[in-house]
Amino acid sequence: xxDLTKLTLKGALDGMKARDFSSEEITRAFxxxxxxxxxxxxxxxxxxxDKALDMARASDARLAKGEGGALEGAPLGIKDLFCTxxxxxxxxxxxLRGFVPPYESTxxxxxxADGAVMLGKLxxxxxxxxxxxxxxxxGPVKNPWKSASSNADLTPGGSSGGSASAVAGDLCLAATxxxxxxxxxxxxxxxxxxxxxxxxxxxxRFGMVAxxxxxxxxxxxxxxxxxxxxxxxxxxxxxxxxxxxxxxxTPDWTQSLGLGVKGLRxxxxxxxxxDGMPDEIQxxxxxxxxxxxxxxxxxxxxxxxxxxxxxxxxxxVAPAEASSNLARYDGMRYGHRxxxxxxxxxxxxxxxxxxxxxxxxxxxxIGAYVLSAGFYDAFYVKALKVRRRIAQDFDNVWDxxxxxxxxxxxxxxxxxxxxQIDPVTMYLNDVFTxxxxxAGLPGISVPAGLDSGGxxxxxxxxxxxxxxxxxxxxxxVLEQAAGFTARPDKWW
Amino acid sequence: MAIxxxxxxxxxHLARIxxxxxxxxxxxxxxxxxxxxxxxxxEVDIEGVEPMxxxxxxxxxxxxxxxxxxxKVADVLSNAPRSADGFFVVPKVVE
Numbered sequence: 001x002x003d004l005t006k007l008t009l010k011g012a013l014d015g016m017k018a019r020d021f022s023s024e025e026i027t028r029a030f031x032x033x034x035x036x037x038x039x040x041x042x043x044x045x046x047x048x049x050d051k052a053l054d055m056a057r058a059s060d061a062r063l064a065k066g067e068g069g070a071l072e073g074a075p076l077g078i079k080d081l082f083c084t085x086x087x088x089x090x091x092x093x094x095x096l097r098g099f100v101p102p103y104e105s106t107x108x109x110x111x112x113a114d115g116a117v118m119l120g121k122l123x124x125x126x127x128x129x130x131x132x133x134x135x136x137x138x139g140p141v142k143n144p145w146k147s148a149s150s151n152a153d154l155t156p157g158g159s160s161g162g163s164a165s166a167v168a169g170d171l172c173l174a175a176t177x178x179x180x181x182x183x184x185x186x187x188x189x190x191x192x193x194x195x196x197x198x199x200x201x202x203x204x205r206f207g208m209v210a211x212x213x214x215x216x217x218x219x220x221x222x223x224x225x226x227x228x229x230x231x232x233x234x235x236x237x238x239x240x241x242x243x244x245x246x247x248x249x250t251p252d253w254t255q256s257l258g259l260g261v262k263g264l265r266x267x268x269x270x271x272x273x274x275d276g277m278p279d280e281i282q283x284x285x286x287x288x289x290x291x292x293x294x295x296x297x298x299x300x301x302x303x304x305x306x307x308x309x310x311x312x313x314x315x316x317v318a319p320a321e322a323s324s325n326l327a328r329y330d331g332m333r334y335g336h337r338x339x340x341x342x343x344x345x346x347x348x349x350x351x352x353x354x355x356x357x358x359x360x361x362x363x364x365x366i367g368a369y370v371l372s373a374g375f376y377d378a379f380y381v382k383a384l385k386v387r388r389r390i391a392q393d394f395d396n397v398w399d400x401x402x403x404x405x406x407x408x409x410x411x412x413x414x415x416x417x418x419x420q421i422d423p424v425t426m427y428l429n430d431v432f433t434x435x436x437x438x439a440g441l442p443g444i445s446v447p448a449g450l451d452s453g454g455x456x457x458x459x460x461x462x463x464x465x466x467x468x469x470x471x472x473x474x475x476x477v478l479e480q481a482a483g484f485t486a487r488p489d490k491w492w
Numbered sequence: 493m494a495i496x497x498x499x500x501x502x503x504x505h506l507a508r509i510x511x512x513x514x515x516x517x518x519x520x521x522x523x524x525x526x527x528x529x530x531x532x533x534x535e536v537d538i539e540g541v542e543p544m545x546x547x548x549x550x551x552x553x554x555x556x557x558x559x560x561x562x563x564k565v566a567d568v569l570s571n572a573p574r575s576a577d578g579f580f581v582v583p584k585v586v587e
Binding site: 306332352365 | 495499500503504505506507508509510511519522523525526527529530531532533535536538541542543544545546547548550552553555564567568570571572573574580582583585
C-alpha cells in the first residue's frame with residue numbers, strides 16, 4: 001500500500017473522495033509519523049490525536065454520504081498562534097503556557113467548516129519573533145533536511161518553523177502559518193515547501209495571537225503550489241470581527257494554475273542583489289528568470305530604491321506594535337502571574353520578566369523606546385514615513401510589471417545556534433520578504449533548487465495587492481520548470 | 493543618541509519588564525547595535541510624506557451599537573491565574 005503521508009493535499013482529497021482510503025486511515029498514518037518523529041523534530045507542541053480521529057470519523061461519515069467540504073478529511077497541523085477552542089494555545093511562550101482558549105480563531109474555524117482534521121499545534125518562535133525557531137519556549141524545531149557535508153541539526157527557519165518542518169517531514173498534509181516579516185516564506189524556502197502570505201486583509205486576524213497587527217497575516221505552508229491555492233482559499237474570508245478584514249470575494253486560485261506566463265511582464269528588482277549574497281542564490285535567481293523567459297514572459301529590470309531601508313523600518317514598526325499589543329500580558333486576567341512580588345507594579349514587571357523570553361523582551365524594550373516621549377517622532381513616525389516610501393516603490397512599478405521575482409532568502413538553512421550571537425545578523429534573514437509585509441502585498445516562496453550541500457532554496461514571487469491569481473500563475477510555472485522532487489533523507 | 497544603562501532602566505520600566513542591574517549594561521550595548529543599524533533611515537528623504545499606519549485603504553467599518561455577545565463569565569475567567577465568585581482576584585492595589 002502507498003504511504004498516505006507522502007501524498008499532496010490535492011492527492012489525499014481526491015483519494016478520500018474516491019473512497020480509495022478513509023480519513024481515519026490517513027489520519028492514523030500521520031499520528032504514527034508524529035509519534036515517531038516528534039521526539040527528534042519537535043515540530044508539534046500539542047498533539048490532538050483523539051480529537052483528530054473523532055474529526056476523521058465524522059469526515060468519513062460525510063464522505064460516505066457523498067457530502068463534504070473543500071478540505072473534507074484532510075489532516076492538518078495548526079501553528080500555535082491560532083486560538084483553538086479547548087486546545088492549549090501558547091504562541092511558543094511561557095507567558096501563555098497552559099492557556100486554553102474558550103473560542104476558535106476565524107481561520108481555523110473556516111478549516112473545520114470545510115471538513116479539515118486537526119492533528120495538533122505546531123511549534124514556533126515565541127510570539128512569532130524569530131527567524132530560526134530558537135526563541136520558542138518549547139525548544140527549537142529541527143529541519144528534516146541535513147547538509148551533505150555536515151551532520152549538524154539545521155533550523156527549519158521561523159517563525160513558522162514547526163509548520164515547515166511538519167510539512168517537509170510528512171507530519172501533516174499541510175499546515176497553517178503566519179507571516180509578519182517573512183515567517184511563512186523563509187521557513188518554506190528552508191524546507192523545500194511552498195508558502196504564501198496573501199494580501200493583508202485577506203485572512204482574518206481574529207483569534208490569532210497578535211504580534212504586529214498592521215503586518216501580521218495568515219497563510220498556508222504546503223507541498224505544492226496547487227495545495228497552497230486550495231488551503232489558502234479555505235483560510236481566507238471576510239470577517240466582521242477583524243476591523244482590517246477586506247469585504248471581498250475569495251477567488252478559486254486553482255483556476256490560475258496551468259495558464260502559463262506567456263505575455264506576462266516579470267520585474268527583477270536590482271536592489272535585491274545584496275552584499276555577501278552567496279553565488280548560489282544569484283544563480284538560482286538567474287535560473288528563475290531564464291525559466292520564465294523560456295515560458296514566454298517578458299523580463300523587465302525594475303528599481304525599488306528604498307528596499308535597503310525595509311528591515312530597519314520593520315525593526316521599528318514591528319517592535320512598536322508588539323510593545324502595544326503585548327501590554328495585555330499583565331498577569332491579571334490570563335497568562336503567567338509571578339508568585340512573589342512586592343507591589344502591584346512589581347507584579348507586572350516580575351510576571352513579564354518570567355513569562356517572556358529574551359528576544360521578546362528585547363523587542364518590547366525597543367518598542368517602548370521608539371514610542372517613548374522624545375523619540376516617537378525621531379523613530380516611530382519616521383519609520384512610518386519610510387514605510388510609505390517602500391510601498392510607493394511598488395506602486396511605481398505596477399504599470400510596468402505584473403509580478404516580481406526575487407530569491408526568498410539570502411541563504412539556505414543554517415545550523416541551530418549559528419546566528420544567535422548578534423540579533424541584527426538574524427534579522428537579515430528577512431531581507432527579501434519583509435517588503436511585502438510593509439506594503440501589504442501577496443508573496444509566495446516556491447522550492448526551486450538545491451545548494452551545493454543539497455539543501456533547498458526558494459524563489460519568491462510578489463504580486464499586486466489582491467492579485468494572488470497572478471502570483472499563483474507565475475509560481476505554478478516556476479514549480480513546473482524546477483521540477484523540484486528532492487526529499488530529505490529520513491534520519492529521525 | 494546612544495543608550496546608556498540609565499535609559500535601559502527607564503525603558504524597561506516603561507515596558508514593565510523587571511531587569512536586573514547587571515543586565516542593564518549588556519542590554520544597552522545590544523540596543524545600541526540595533527539602533528545604530530536603524531540610523532540609516534536618516535538618509536531617506538521623507539519630506540512631505542504622510543506616515544503609513546495601515547495597508548488597508550478602506551475606512552474602518554461601523555456596526556450597529558447592539559450587544560452581540562456576552563454572558564460568558566465562566567469562559568472569561570477560565571484562564572485567570574486566580575478567580576473567585578465570578579471575579580478576577582488580583583493583589584491588593586490600594587496601599
